[in-house]
Each structure stands twice: as structure tokens, then as C-alpha cells.
Amino acid sequence: MTARNLFLLPGDGIGPEAMGEVRKIIAYMNEAMNAGFVTDEGLVGGSAYDAHGAAISEADMQKALAADAVLFGAVGGPKWDSVPYEVRPEAGLLRLRKDLQLFANLRPAICYPALAAASSLKPELVEGLDILIIRELTGGVYFGEPKEIIDLGNGQKRGIDTQVYDTYEIERIAGVAFEMARTRQNRVCSMEKRNVMKSGVLWNQVVTETHKAKYSDVQLEHMLADAGGMQLVRQPKQFDVIVTDNLFGDMLSDVAAMLTGSLGMLPSASLGAPDGKTGKRKALYEPVHGSAPDIAGKGIANPIAMIASFAMCLRYSFNLVKEADDLEKAIANVLDKGIRTGDIMADGARQVGTVEMGDAILAEF
Amino acid sequence: MTARNLFLLPGDGIGPEAMGEVRKIIAYMNEAMNAGFVTDEGLVGGSAYDAHGAAISEADMQKALAADAVLFGAVGGPKWDSVPYEVRPEAGLLRLRKDLQLFANLRPAICYPALAAASSLKPELVEGLDILIIRELTGGVYFGEPKEIIDLGNGQKRGIDTQVYDTYEIERIAGVAFEMARTRQNRVCSMEKRNVMKSGVLWNQVVTETHKAKYSDVQLEHMLADAGGMQLVRQPKQFDVIVTDNLFGDMLSDVAAMLTGSLGMLPSASLGAPDGKTGKRKALYEPVHGSAPDIAGKGIANPIAMIASFAMCLRYSFNLVKEADDLEKAIANVLDKGIRTGDIMADGARQVGTVEMGDAILAEF
Numbered sequence: 001m002t003a004r005n006l007f008l009l010p011g012d013g014i015g016p017e018a019m020g021e022v023r024k025i026i027a028y029m030n031e032a033m034n035a036g037f038v039t040d041e042g043l044v045g046g047s048a049y050d051a052h053g054a055a056i057s058e059a060d061m062q063k064a065l066a067a068d069a070v071l072f073g074a075v076g077g078p079k080w081d082s083v084p085y086e087v088r089p090e091a092g093l094l095r096l097r098k099d100l101q102l103f104a105n106l107r108p109a110i111c112y113p114a115l116a117a118a119s120s121l122k123p124e125l126v127e128g129l130d131i132l133i134i135r136e137l138t139g140g141v142y143f144g145e146p147k148e149i150i151d152l153g154n155g156q157k158r159g160i161d162t163q164v165y166d167t168y169e170i171e172r173i174a175g176v177a178f179e180m181a182r183t184r185q186n187r188v189c190s191m192e193k194r195n196v197m198k199s200g201v202l203w204n205q206v207v208t209e210t211h212k213a214k215y216s217d218v219q220l221e222h223m224l225a226d227a228g229g230m231q232l233v234r235q236p237k238q239f240d241v242i243v244t245d246n247l248f249g250d251m252l253s254d255v256a257a258m259l260t261g262s263l264g265m266l267p268s269a270s271l272g273a274p275d276g277k278t279g280k281r282k283a284l285y286e287p288v289h290g291s292a293p294d295i296a297g298k299g300i301a302n303p304i305a306m307i308a309s310f311a312m313c314l315r316y317s318f319n320l321v322k323e324a325d326d327l328e329k330a331i332a333n334v335l336d337k338g339i340r341t342g343d344i345m346a347d348g349a350r351q352v353g354t355v356e357m358g359d360a361i362l363a364e365f
Numbered sequence: 366m367t368a369r370n371l372f373l374l375p376g377d378g379i380g381p382e383a384m385g386e387v388r389k390i391i392a393y394m395n396e397a398m399n400a401g402f403v404t405d406e407g408l409v410g411g412s413a414y415d416a417h418g419a420a421i422s423e424a425d426m427q428k429a430l431a432a433d434a435v436l437f438g439a440v441g442g443p444k445w446d447s448v449p450y451e452v453r454p455e456a457g458l459l460r461l462r463k464d465l466q467l468f469a470n471l472r473p474a475i476c477y478p479a480l481a482a483a484s485s486l487k488p489e490l491v492e493g494l495d496i497l498i499i500r501e502l503t504g505g506v507y508f509g510e511p512k513e514i515i516d517l518g519n520g521q522k523r524g525i526d527t528q529v530y531d532t533y534e535i536e537r538i539a540g541v542a543f544e545m546a547r548t549r550q551n552r553v554c555s556m557e558k559r560n561v562m563k564s565g566v567l568w569n570q571v572v573t574e575t576h577k578a579k580y581s582d583v584q585l586e587h588m589l590a591d592a593g594g595m596q597l598v599r600q601p602k603q604f605d606v607i608v609t610d611n612l613f614g615d616m617l618s619d620v621a622a623m624l625t626g627s628l629g630m631l632p633s634a635s636l637g638a639p640d641g642k643t644g645k646r647k648a649l650y651e652p653v654h655g656s657a658p659d660i661a662g663k664g665i666a667n668p669i670a671m672i673a674s675f676a677m678c679l680r681y682s683f684n685l686v687k688e689a690d691d692l693e694k695a696i697a698n699v700l701d702k703g704i705r706t707g708d709i710m711a712d713g714a715r716q717v718g719t720v721e722m723g724d725a726i727l728a729e730f
């Protein structure tokens with residue numbers, strides 16, 4: 001069989017510790033299942049800045065572009081709070097998203113039954129919650145130009161960012177949302193602010209047209225993004241798939257993640273378009289949580305989001321659906337057994353560190 | 366004494382019904398307290414479009430500009446869903462905000478003790494919640510130019526919005542936040558996305574400098590807006606005053622409002638700068654809830670947010686602090702007595718309509 005090439009970017013903070021647990025799973029799959037993973041590794045974020053003076057080196061960008069999939073840990077920390085804007089840790093992640101053209105960010109917000117009590121919402125509102133947020137990831141205000149600070153003189157400056165969306169960008173992300181919905185409850189809710197934004201007006205039109213032309217079997221609803229934020233808090237289970245732009249997706253997926261009580265456990269996948277010839281799509285997988293510098297290096301970080309991100313990688317990059325299911329099942333089993341890292345500790349559970357959690361999941365896998 | 370000029374814009378949906386209850390309070394204050402309110406009334410939103418083909422007429426704009434304060438109900442409804450963008454109901458509200466230069470939007474998110482159980486959050490997380498969100502209201506992506514849809518040919522269009530903030534705009538809203546904090550718990554949390562937006566970088570800098578120059582007695586914290594959304598859900602009571610831009614403020618204040626369980630009860634004030642000579646500031650007061658077309662005209666809408674908005678008007682436009690306190694107290698008393706409109710109905714409470722709720726509050730006032 002051909003090799004499966006993984007490029008690992010552990011990054012900063014708890015990223016390397018969490019990635020360590022995925023490395024064990026990869027090694028196991030190679031040994032026991034003959035999975036044929038070949039891994040290489042690079043630097044991103046603050047650690048890349050320290051080594052190369054850039055948030056990711058050109059050589060590592062080339063490796064990311066060549067790999068079948070990138071596994072990404074986390075970036076940032078107080079150490080790099082005052083590095084120049086262009087080389088701040090986040091710039092590495094943003095460049096990966098943009099240069100690999102990873103326009104579709106899939107963020108499942110699921111509530112692990114064993115953790116429903118950890119949500120700040122009443123348990124009956126989140127038990128069984130299973131939302132998939134599809135966030136556009138290479139457009140909008142994140143990348144539009146002009147994006148600058150102008151000196152106007154007289155002590156006045158002007159900060160400018162530009163929100164831009166073209167028809168094709170909205171069409172392709174809507175397509176991903178409708179396709180995903182068909183594998184779930186067949187319902188899509190599109191969110192924008194068409195009442196104040198022209199990009200929102202276009203978003204609404206294109207989603208509506210795409211639906212009509214190719215996906216009229218899927219149930220489509222439109223919601224203003226502010227009302228969407230409210231509804232997520234009020235009655236989150238009303239949603240199946242949510243599709244929205246880069247900035248609203250950033251906000252709404254964080255709120256949704258927090259609702260589940262499982263924040264430290266949530267994975268994400270960022271996908272490109274399928275290649276015309278091979279059908280392969282570029283992809284990057286990362287936990288939703290950040291680099292958590294306060295607990296980094298202590299061996300106590302929760303590796304579950306990173307491991308669940310690898311499960312998404314098995315599913316979406318390598319079509320190893322059974323293996324992905326099994327790995328997700330292993331996570332759920334370990335939680336059901338009351339094995340917990342400190343961040344999700346509960347009465348009567350057994351508290352473990354990063355490595356033990358990884359071992360426990362591997363044992364169930 | 367000089368007259369106190371109020372301009373009433375009931376708007377659409379449940380706006381007129383809610384405004385009716387405020388009219389009773391105004392009449393009572395004129396009679397019993399010799400308050401000297403003089404009222405005039407106009408049209409805004411869909412009702413203005415039906416009458417004049419615009420979301421607000423020039424004559425009504427002039428009256429709004431001349432008044433001491435504007436009371437605003439709500440705008441919009443399915444009837445006007447497909448009117449042209451320039452004359453959609455929201456355009457009336459946006460024009461009022463812009464032309465009256467109401468840059469400071471004050472949105473209290475408080476949890477009425479009698480309603481803590483109605484929150485989707487666990488009661489202990491919201492009991493006693495009292496956050497003040499200060500949202501910049503005349504800048505950012507709401508008004509920046511270019512704001513347009515361009516036809517690129519080949520079936521492609523481009524939607525563009527522009528986020529713009531100048532130093533002075535950030536300075537003055539930060540000033541409002543720090544001043545307000547001094548009357549409360551003396552803590553401000555500023556939210557932006559400085560890690561991806563240049564306007565966020567400038568926002569962060571200017572808030573920091575304003576703090577250092579004039580308000581270093583106030584405790585200042587910075588938070589990324591997405592993390593802010595998470596923290597609002599996780600532990601809302603950590604916040605005192607939150608200051609943020611127009612779009613983040615729109616999202617975050619809606620999430621915060623929903624947390625309280627008191628959405629139908631929350632008021633807002635939109636204030637301009639104090640006039641150099643008279644010290645007076647232009648002002649508009651409106652409920653946070655919308656026009657609720659589904660229940661309009663049935664006499665069942667909850668008028669509390671509109672009445673609480675009038676209480677803010679008494680406080681901020683007329684310095685009638687005792688009267689404002691008394692009116693807010695009257696609302697809380699009525700709730701404590703178990704008198705409820707349908708939207709906040711609870712076991713053992715007595716359900717009443719819009720008019721009865723207004724009467725009950727007036728009786729307690």
C-alpha cells in the first residue's frame with residue numbers, strides 16, 4: 001500500500017504533550033493494523049518564531065503542502081505577546097489555512113454524556129447535543145484587503161479590516177454544509193447579518209440559490225447571527241448543521257463548544273476542495289482549545305481533543321471510518337469509566353495525567 | 366420648569382402595545398409629579414415604509430433630532446422581508462443611531478431574582494448577575510465604506526463590508542466604559558480580535574492608553590472576543606463592565622441577554638456625547654427584544670423591557686434618579702408578586718396581558 005503521510009505541528013503550550021498521545025496511537029496503528037503512517041514534524045507558532053523568526057518556516061510550509069494531512073496542536077502564549085503582528089503565533093495557523101486553501105472548518109459541538117453535568121447549561125438542554133458547525137475559513141474579514149492601520153496625523157490612527165465574500169466562496173461552503181447534513185439530520189441553518197452587512201445579503205442569496213439548485217431535499221433555515229447566538233444558548237438542540245462565515249463562525253463555534261461542557265474535548269477539521277484528479281483534499285486537524293500556557297509542561301493537559309482530531313483525520317483524510325468510530329468509542333468508554341484529567345474532574349472519578357489518559361484510550365481502542 | 370420633550374417611535378409588531386404602557390406612566394408622572402413631559406409621536410420601520418416609502422421620514426428625523434430623548438419600540442416583520450435593502454425596517458433604526466451620533470449603547474444584562482429559574486444556565490451561575498455591556502454604536506462594520514455588492518461577471522458577485530475605527534471613536538467609548546465602571550464594581554473588560562483584525566489591534570492600544578492616561582484607578586482586562594463569548598457562558602458573573610465594538614457588541618450582548626433568562630425584560634440606552642454648552646446628550650431608549658410579529662396585536666406582549674427602557678431615560682436624560690430607581694423597583698415588586706406575562710410564565714404565577722402588566726407596575730410605582 002502507499003504510505004499515508006502525516007505532518008505533525010505540535011506548536012506551543014500543551015500542544016506537544018497532547019500530540020505525544022496521538023503519536024502513540026499512530027505507532028500502534030502502524031504496528032497492529034499495518035496502517036502505513038509515515039510522520040514528519042515541524043514547528044509552528046511561538047516555537048517557530050524562536051527558531052526561525054517566523055510563525056512557520058518556508059520549509060515547514062512546503063511539508064504541510066505535500067502531506068496527506070496536517071495534525072496541529074496549539075499556538076501562542078504570554079512569551080510571544082509582544083512579537084510583531086506579522087510573526088505572532090496565530091500567523092502560522094492563518095497562513096496554513098490560507099495557503100492550503102482549507103476553506104471548510106468542521107467543528108462538531110457534541111456533549112459527551114458522561115460530561116453533561118459539567119456544562120453551565122441545565123443538563124436537559126445539552127444531553128445528547130450534537131451540532132456540526134461549518135465555518136468558512138479562508139475568506140471574510142480574516143483575509144480581506146485593505147487590512148491596515150493608517151496614521152491620520154494629529155494623534156489619530158485608523159484601523160481598517162475588510163469583509164469580502166465572492167459567490168463561489170459561499171457556494172462551496174454551502175455545498176459542504178448540505179452534503180454533511182445529508183449524513184446527519186438533513187437540516188442546515190445558515191447564519192449572517194443580512195440586515196446590516198452586504199456580504200450577509202450576498203451570503204443569504206447564494207445559500208438560498210445553492211439549496212434550490214442542488215440540495216432542495218435538505219431542510220434550510222436562515223437566522224441572523226446575533227439571534228443565532230441567542231438560540232444556541234436558549235435551545236441548542238434545535239440545530240443540526242450550522243453554516244456561517246469566518247468571523248461569526250469563530251464566535252458561534254466557541255459559544256457552542258462551551259455549551260457542551262466538553263470544551264477540552266472538542267476536535268476540528270479544516271478541509272480543502274477535492275483535487276480534480278485524485279479526489280484527495282488537503283486537510284488540517286486541530287483541537288478547539290488553545291495552548292493553555294498556564295498548565296503546559298506539567299503533564300496534566302487533557303489530550304482528548306487532540307486524539308479526537310486524529311479520529312476526524314482517520315475519517316476525512318483516509319476514509320478509515322471504522323477506525324475513526326473505534327477511536328471515538330474508546331474516548332467515550334474511558335470517560336464512562338470515570339477516568340478524568342483535572343479539567344473535567346468530577347466527584348468519584350479517578351484523576352489522571354496526560355500520558356495515563358492517552359494510555360487508557362489506547363487500551364480501549 | 367422647562368418642558369421635557371420626548372419623541373415616541375413605537376414602530377412595528379409589539380412596539381405600539383409596549384409603548385402604550387409607557388404612555389400611561391408618562392401621563393401619571395405629569396399628573397402626580399408634575400414632571401412636565403411633552404410627547405410627540407412618529408413612525409419608524411415597516412410602518413414608516415408603508416406610509417412614506419422610507420424607514421423613517423425626514424420630518425420624523427427632524428423631530429428625533431430636536432427631542433430631549435427618543436423612545437423606540439421595535440421594527441420589522443415578515444411583511445417587509447423583501448423591501449429593498451435601503452428602506453428595510455432596520456434602516457430607520459440605523460439612521461437614528463448614526464444621525465443622532467448615539468455612539469454609546471448601554472446594555473445591562475441583569476438577572477431578575479424572580480426569573481433566575483427561567484435561564485438556560487444553572488441558577489447559581491446567573492443569580493444576582495449584573496453586567497453592563499457598552500457597545501460602540503456608530504462605527505465599525507455597520508457603517509464603514511465601501512459597503513456594496515459588485516457584479517464581477519460570469520455569475521460571480523462580491524459582497525464587501527468595511528470595518529473602520531478611528532482613535533477618537535475608541536477613546537470616547539472607552540471613556541464611557543471607565544466612567545460607568547466607577548459607579549459600579551470598577552472593572553472593565555475590553556473585547557476585540559486583535560489576533561486577526563487591525564482594528565482590534567488599534568482598539569486594544571487605544572483602550573490601554575485611555576486607561577493609563579485618565580482611568581488608572583479602574584481595573585482593566587483585555588479578552589479576545591471569541592474567548593469572551595465562551596466566558597460569558599462559562600462564568601458570567603466574572604464581568605462588571607464589558608466594552609466592545611459594534612458587531613461584537615451585537616453578538617455578545619444578545620448572548621448575555623439570553624443568559625439572564627430575562628430577555629423580554631432587558632432595556633437599552635443609546636447615548637451621544639454631552640453638548641459642549643448645555644451638557645445634554647442626545648439619547649434613544651429601546652428594549653433589547655425585537656418586534657415579535659407572531660404575538661403582535663394580541664395584547665399579550667411583555668411591556669417590561671420598554672418600561673425599563675423608560676426608567677433608563679429618566680436616569681440618563683433627565684437625571685430623575687429616584688424616579689428611575691422607583692420604577693425599576695416597581696417592576697421587580699410585580700415580578701416578586703408572581704404577576705407574569707406569557708413569555709415569563711411560571712408555576713403558581715398569575716398570567717396577565719400587556720395592559721394588566723402595565724397597570725400592575727403603575728400601581729407599584
Ligand SMILES: CC(C)[C@H](C(=O)O)[C@@H](O)C(=O)O
Pocket residue numbers: 090093094250560561591
Ligand atoms: C487563533 C485564532 C487566530 C483562531 C481564529 O480566530 O480563527 C482561533 O480563535 C480559532 O477559532 O481557530
Ligand SMILES: CC(C)[C@H](C(=O)O)[C@@H](O)C(=O)O
Pocket residue numbers: 195196226455458459615
Ligand atoms: C435590528 C438590528 C439592525 C440591530 C443591530 O444589529 O444593531 C439589533 O440586532 C440590535 O442589536 O439593536
